[in-house]
Each structure stands twice: as C-alpha cells, then as structure tokens.
Amino acid sequence: VWLRRCTHYLFIVVVAVNSTLLTINAGDYIFYTDWAWTSYTVFSISQTLMLIVGATYYLTFTGVPGTATYYALIMTVYTWIAKGAWFALGYPYDFIVTPVWLPSAMLLDLVYWATKKNKHSLILFGGVLVGMSLPLFNMVNLITVADPLETAFKYPRPTLPPYMTPIEPQVGKFYNSPVALGAGAGAVLACTFAALGCKLNTWTYRWMA
Numbered sequence: 001v002w003l004r005r006c007t008h009y010l011f012i013v014v015v016a017v018n019s020t021l022l023t024i025n026a027g028d029y030i031f032y033t034d035w036a037w038t039s040y041t042v043f044s045i046s047q048t049l050m051l052i053v054g055a056t057y058y059l060t061f062t063g064v065p066g067t068a069t070y071y072a073l074i075m076t077v078y079t080w081i082a083k084g085a086w087f088a089l090g091y092p093y094d095f096i097v098t099p100v101w102l103p104s105a106m107l108l109d110l111v112y113w114a115t116k117k118n119k120h121s122l123i124l125f126g127g128v129l130v131g132m133s134l135p136l137f138n139m140v141n142l143i144t145v146a147d148p149l150e151t152a153f154k155y156p157r158p159t160l161p162p163y164m165t166p167i168e169p170q171v172g173k174f175y176n177s178p179v180a181l182g183a184g185a186g187a188v189l190a191c192t193f194a195a196l197g198c199k200l201n202t203w204t205y206r207w208m209a
Contacts (some may be wrong), residue, residue, distance in 0.1 A: 007204050008061055015054035016075050021082075037178040044135040044182035047101070049193045052130045053076065055105050056122065056197025063115035063202070072105035101136040104130045127191030135182030143158050 054075070055068035076099050107129040108122070115121035 041178040042068045047184040048134045053193040068105040070107040072101040123194040127194040131186030131190030132183040
C-alpha cells in the first residue's frame, strides 16, 4: 500500500509542477506582445491537458468527487509560490491569474458525481466540459495581466535568442478566434488525456501489485 501511495503522490507532484511551468511560460511578456493570440491558444490547450490528466488521475484514484478541484487548488498554490519567486527576482508577472483552473476542475467533479462515478462518462463529458471551459476562463489571464507593450518597455530585454525574435505580429491573421480554436481543440484532446489519467491509475495498481 505504501508503495502505491508514494507512486500516486509522485505523479501528482510531477504533473502539478509541469502545469506550474506551463503557466509561468504563458506569462512571457515579449512573447505575448507579438504573438498574443497564438500563444494564448497554445497555452490554453496545454494547460487544459495538464489539468485534466492530473485531476482525472487523482479523481479516479480516490474515487471521491471533489478531489479534482483539490488538485486544481494544488496547481494554483504551486503557481502562486513559483510566480512569487519570479516576481521577487524582478520578473514582471501579475500575481492573480491562476485560479482559472478551479471552475473547470469543479465541472469535472460535477460530471463524476452526477454520473455516479462512471469512468466513461467522466472521460467523454468531463473532457469536453474542461476542454471547452478552460480557454474561456483563461481569458481572465489576458484581462488581468498588465498591458504587454507597457511592460515590455518598462522591463526591456537587451537581447533575444534568434528563435524568439518576432517576425510580424500575427493577431487576426494566424487565428481568427483563439478562444474558439482553443476550446475546439481542447474539447477533443481533453477526452484523450482524461482517458490517459484513468489509465495511469490502472497502471499504478498493476505496477504495485
């Protein structure tokens, strides 16, 4: 039992830490200045997938509705700590941008509870709800983050690596609707990652048997 629990907590920590890193990177102000909508879509999808794989794993491991929201809270606290550290070093990150995960995780819990802990319903309905909702809630990130242009002038970077050098601002040209694209792609991919979260749970029991 102790080995299974240790493996379980290791997975939770690994996924939550990676989610934190994705969130930190999503706040890169120069990247946002020139590629705001493109990066918004990419990071919305990546955070959707990190949230759902960890939350589904945790939820099916405990079998208790509510643990997905608890997992989102873990991600939020990790990110606050990490953002606080970056901010203390003088990096211009706004602080209150991460609780956007919580409503999506609540929807996942609600599906699990409403379908009487049916894993297949959790994967299908929960995946679609999380995938479609998180890009909408993630718009709070853009609303609350300080104006990227103003921030870029206030905290100039002397050099940029070649791969980060902007070519042309692609707003409205590359993606017409970042929220719709993020929600559509997220809804499809989140179902796959919800299934992966359930499967990780099964594998954990097999490894520890």
